[in-house]
Amino acid sequence: MLNKVLIANRGEIACRIIQACHELKLTVVAVYSEADADSLHVSLADEAVCVGPPANKDSYLNVANIISAAVITGADAIHPGYGNLSENPDFAEACEACKITFIGPPSQVIARMGDKAAARRVMREAGVPVVPGSANGIRDFPDARAIADELGYPIMIKAAQGGGGRGIRVIHNPEQMAEAIDQARAEANSSFGDGELYLEKYIEEPRHVEVQILADNHGNIVHLGERECSIQYRHQKLLEESPSPAVSSSLRRRLGEAAIKAAQAVDYQNAGTVEFLLDERRRFYFIEMNTRIQVEHPVTEMLTGVDIVREQIRIAAGEKLSCEQGQIWFNGHALECRILAADGDRDFAPSPGRISQWQTPVGPGLRIDSGVTTGSIISSHYDPMIAKVICWDQTRAGVIARMEGALQGFKVEGIRTTIPYHLRILGNAYFRRGEIDTHFLERRMESDKGG
Numbered sequence: 001m002l003n004k005v006l007i008a009n010r011g012e013i014a015c016r017i018i019q020a021c022h023e024l025k026l027t028v029v030a031v032y033s034e035a036d037a038d039s040l041h042v043s044l045a046d047e048a049v050c051v052g053p054p055a056n057k058d059s060y061l062n063v064a065n066i067i068s069a070a071v072i073t074g075a076d077a078i079h080p081g082y083g084n085l086s087e088n089p090d091f092a093e094a095c096e097a098c099k100i101t102f103i104g105p106p107s108q109v110i111a112r113m114g115d116k117a118a119a120r121r122v123m124r125e126a127g128v129p130v131v132p133g134s135a136n137g138i139r140d141f142p143d144a145r146a147i148a149d150e151l152g153y154p155i156m157i158k159a160a161q162g163g164g165g166r167g168i169r170v171i172h173n174p175e176q177m178a179e180a181i182d183q184a185r186a187e188a189n190s191s192f193g194d195g196e197l198y199l200e201k202y203i204e205e206p207r208h209v210e211v212q213i214l215a216d217n218h219g220n221i222v223h224l225g226e227r228e229c230s231i232q233y234r235h236q237k238l239l240e241e242s243p244s245p246a247v248s249s250s251l252r253r254r255l256g257e258a259a260i261k262a263a264q265a266v267d268y269q270n271a272g273t274v275e276f277l278l279d280e281r282r283r284f285y286f287i288e289m290n291t292r293i294q295v296e297h298p299v300t301e302m303l304t305g306v307d308i309v310r311e312q313i314r315i316a317a318g319e320k321l322s323c324e325q326g327q328i329w330f331n332g333h334a335l336e337c338r339i340l341a342a343d344g345d346r347d348f349a350p351s352p353g354r355i356s357q358w359q360t361p362v363g364p365g366l367r368i369d370s371g372v373t374t375g376s377i378i379s380s381h382y383d384p385m386i387a388k389v390i391c392w393d394q395t396r397a398g399v400i401a402r403m404e405g406a407l408q409g410f411k412v413e414g415i416r417t418t419i420p421y422h423l424r425i426l427g428n429a430y431f432r433r434g435e436i437d438t439h440f441l442e443r444r445m446e447s448d449k450g451g
């Protein structure tokens, strides 16, 4: 049994996890940086510990301070949220060493899937289709040239330890290779402290379709269907929905089976997401597994009624999954908009500042996961995502209309947000027809064309 959970995160996901803990009658310890003393997640928690100065690396990434905070407050578990330390195997291992339950998979599983080049190998051996690419990390430039010549151009160069869309380069011919490798390696080194790269065939007009899975420590595993996450800027998701307009029930069954196979191949435990690309012929390919709760998990929660964060905590406490595959239903349609403190019309330039007014809409089929309130200070030290709006309705057209109404119901002053940009996406004719791929924003939004 767990009694007290420390949440090693901030913002909307910390608030979301606090709600799940309180439902389960668990005491919550928040951690915060010096910049976040007055933030919403601190005020919602039962106890709070300052873990360092504002910069992420000094506070929310400060393993020693976070573990100390858990020990001092007597927390018996840590939920890492997403980003920050959530996919850091050393952190999970430090928890294990201190007899603190890490709410996520075992550290070895995080390590295995965290190396994306190695994960591809594991999946291929397990019979999960992967994007054609290098069998391992690339050694040097001639090695990369030889592999690329064999695969054919265009090629995507990716960081083995990559995440958040960083360390990725697309090249269309061999002449671009040397410079792109240098750039990707430099970005990978500075973002992830590891310069290892690998190659994948570039899929021309893919959809990003991912499958949510849940696995307990008793060998039970289910999938909760797919999320379509093709609306991306710089390889980062902006709007997600489920079901995917491109996924039939038979494709859903095959995707679900592949995701479960992927999870079983690494003895997965807890919540995880298997990401696939879907090509124009509806063939799917594994790209990576995220070993954590994802930003867009509420889409699946709205559709299935399964509380994924509650399941995560129950699984970590050693309980069995609360549902079997046959009890999971995909009902209606769900849509999420990530609200960033950023200007969608200026290349998503961050817009820090003080929120002088924050008024949110109300209505049926509407969920707002927010980490801010009137008076909150948006600091440039952190990710600009401040809230998520999630809507549900029986049909796709219905949920789009509901989302438009919800976004129009926001009154936010003091900072810029992506709400006007989201409204343009929702009004786009291609989007409304479900004709989307990962290039939607650059190709379909520039002139709002779509006929």
Ligand code: ADP
Binding pocket: 082, 083, 084, 163, 164, 165, 236, 237, 290, 293, 294, 295, 296, 383
């Ligand atoms: P998810 O896979 O859950 O949808 P993303 O792929 O958008 O999340 O981002 C992956 C992780 O990287 C998230 O945990 C997010 O907090 C973090 N992240 C997203 N954007 C950035 C950024 N610009 N800088 C640093 N971290 C980021």
Ligand code: ADP
Binding pocket: 131, 156, 158, 162, 163, 164, 165, 166, 168, 200, 201, 202, 203, 204, 206, 208, 232, 235, 275, 277, 287, 288, 438
């Ligand atoms: P990250 O770890 O940064 O999330 P991913 O491997 O998940 O990186 O890829 C991020 C995004 O980049 C995908 O959602 C997709 O839009 C694009 N992408 C990744 N691999 C390919 C590929 N082989 N071909 C085309 N697009 C790709």
Ligand code: MG
Binding pocket: 164, 275, 288
């Ligand atoms: Mg990804």
